[in-house]
Amino acid sequence: MLDARHLGKSYRLGDGDVVALADVSLSFPRGSITTVVGRSGCGKTTLLRLLAGLERPSSGELLRRDGGPLRTGVVFQEARLMPWLDALGNVAFGLRRRVSAAEAEERSRVALETVGLSTFADAMPGQLSGGMAQRVAIARALVTEPDLLLLDEPFAALDAFTRRAMQNELVAIWQKKGATIVFVTHDVEEAVLLGERVLELERGRVVGYEPVDLPFPRDPTDAAVNRHRRRILANLTTPSSAPEPSGAAIPPSIAKETSS
Amino acid sequence: MLRLSTLAVFFAVLGVWHVTSASAWVSPFLLPSPRTVFETLIELAETGALAKHTLVSLRRVASGYLLAIAAAVPVALLFSLSSVLRRAIEPLLEFLRQIPPLAMMPLLILWLGIGEAQKVGIIVLSCFFPIFLGVRGGIAAVDRKLIDVGTVCGFSRAEIMWRIVLPSALPSIVVGLRIGLGYSWRALVGAELIASSAGIGYMIVDAENLARTDIVLAGILVIGVLGLTSDLLLRRLIERKARWLAGELEMARA
Numbered sequence: 001m002l003d004a005r006h007l008g009k010s011y012r013l014g015d016g017d018v019v020a021l022a023d024v025s026l027s028f029p030r031g032s033i034t035t036v037v038g039r040s041g042c043g044k045t046t047l048l049r050l051l052a053g054l055e056r057p058s059s060g061e062l063l064r065r066d067g068g069p070l071r072t073g074v075v076f077q078e079a080r081l082m083p084w085l086d087a088l089g090n091v092a093f094g095l096r097r098r099v100s101a102a103e104a105e106e107r108s109r110v111a112l113e114t115v116g117l118s119t120f121a122d123a124m125p126g127q128l129s130g131g132m133a134q135r136v137a138i139a140r141a142l143v144t145e146p147d148l149l150l151l152d153e154p155f156a157a158l159d160a161f162t163r164r165a166m167q168n169e170l171v172a173i174w175q176k177k178g179a180t181i182v183f184v185t186h187d188v189e190e191a192v193l194l195g196e197r198v199l200e201l202e203r204g205r206v207v208g209y210e211p212v213d214l215p216f217p218r219d220p221t222d223a224a225v226n227r228h229r230r231r232i233l234a235n236l237t238t239p240s241s242a243p244e245p246s247g248a249a250i251p252p253s254i255a256k257e258t259s260s
Numbered sequence: 261m262l263r264l265s266t267l268a269v270f271f272a273v274l275g276v277w278h279v280t281s282a283s284a285w286v287s288p289f290l291l292p293s294p295r296t297v298f299e300t301l302i303e304l305a306e307t308g309a310l311a312k313h314t315l316v317s318l319r320r321v322a323s324g325y326l327l328a329i330a331a332a333v334p335v336a337l338l339f340s341l342s343s344v345l346r347r348a349i350e351p352l353l354e355f356l357r358q359i360p361p362l363a364m365m366p367l368l369i370l371w372l373g374i375g376e377a378q379k380v381g382i383i384v385l386s387c388f389f390p391i392f393l394g395v396r397g398g399i400a401a402v403d404r405k406l407i408d409v410g411t412v413c414g415f416s417r418a419e420i421m422w423r424i425v426l427p428s429a430l431p432s433i434v435v436g437l438r439i440g441l442g443y444s445w446r447a448l449v450g451a452e453l454i455a456s457s458a459g460i461g462y463m464i465v466d467a468e469n470l471a472r473t474d475i476v477l478a479g480i481l482v483i484g485v486l487g488l489t490s491d492l493l494l495r496r497l498i499e500r501k502a503r504w505l506a507g508e509l510e511m512a513r514a
Binding site for chain 1: 403405406408409411412413414423424427428430502504
């Protein structure tokens with residue numbers, strides 16, 4: 001449903017250009033859940049911001065294959081809640097413009113319930129824990145019934161227990177709603193636990209592609225999960241695995257494999 | 261709301277004042293006892309002089325303060341929207357900001373006389389900048405990350421301004437408004453002390469000429485109480501209209 005063709009993004013920094021993303025060609029089939037993994041500065045956040053429409057690509061293009069406006073929901077690393085609105089108001093934030101106030105409230109309550117926070121509708125952001133705030137942010141992204149849900153390391157700031165719970169919740173939501181999900185993380189284990197396929201990004205390029213054909217919910221101690229994890233880690237830690245950003249285009253094999 | 265410790269401090273100060281004056285450690289002529297000042301206050305209230313002067317001062321503060329808001333908020337918004345304007349005019353405003361409003365008094369008296377226009381002018385001058393800087397600072401400090409949220413939700417520029425930028429800037433705007441209100445009182449009394457025929461400041465300076473320290477002190481008390489009351493009303497208004505802001509107000513004590 002969403003194709004990236006030779007997508008590139010560079011920023012001006014002083015006298016030179018810094019290439020954040022160099023020539024990425026990918027396809028995200030409808031209803032798929034893709035994780036993008038890589039170290040800090042590999043371009044994964046840039047990729048997500050391009051998909052979200054927060055940045056314009058310097059080169060290449062984004063194509064929507066089945067046309068029509070694409071409803072996009074984004075969850076950032078921080079919850080980014082409006083401090084002057086309560087939890088319910090924050091969930092309804094992007095909605096009120098399109099629907100009546102009564103419907104906005106109704107849908108926001110449903111979204112809050114989906115993330116297990118129905119009793120905290122009146123809580124102000126300052127009164128919520130990090131995990132709860134992030135749940136509100138997820139509800140805010142879900143309330144528009146997005147076709148495309150983009151998540152940028154949404155659980156990175158949470159403790160391990162909360163993170164596990166949230167990962168399972170996300171999978172459950174995905175299975176229920178059937179949205180296309182792109183999930184960016186620096187945590188290889190998380191990438192394997194959540195992705196039907198894992199894209200490995202390094203220096204602005206896709207350097208690996210790992211289909212993970214395991215049933216959800218996945219167990220981090222599972223041997224198969226570990227095998228995928230090791231393979232991705234080995235690929236990402238090989239220093240020569242990434243060509244220089246100015247190098248050749250993405251290997252056609254990967255481009256072909258990742259499109260469907 | 262008034263805690264016991266707060267009341268205790270007030271009464272302690274009153275006590276020290278009373279003892280200092282009653283023991284004639286400081287001449288009662290220079291420092292009348294609290295009782296005398298209180299009686300003077302009653303007397304001033306009964307003759308209507310207090311109400312008259314207070315009303316004159318209040319009216320000046322109200323019109324000066326509202327005029328300053330009417331000028332500062334649009335200018336600050338305009339500057340936030342247009343970097344061309346900002347670069348062109350802000351240096352001049354920065355220059356003007358360095359001049360204490362009271363230093364402009366002689367000029368204002370020459371230009372505007374010693375009537376209401378000059379009083380209101382000095383108030384506008386002194387509270388324009390706190391309000392202006394509050395609005396400017398609040399808008400400039402808006403978290404880009406919150407604006408991203410609006411962009412993702414498909415907001416237009418106007419919607420982002422109205423639904424994200426202005427609410428985010430509100431704490432800083434409110435701080436500016438509160439500081440501005442405090443400044444306007446100070447400037448007013450200063451102006452009334454120098455050249456005036458009515459108002460609390462005039463009442464004080466007139467009493468000084470008559471060597472009536474009790475009236476001077478009564479006037480000072482009234483100024484303090486009026487300032488506290490107006491600040492309290494502003495805070496009440498904010499607490500009612502924007503409860504999430506209440507905690508941020510403490511930094512605005514100026």
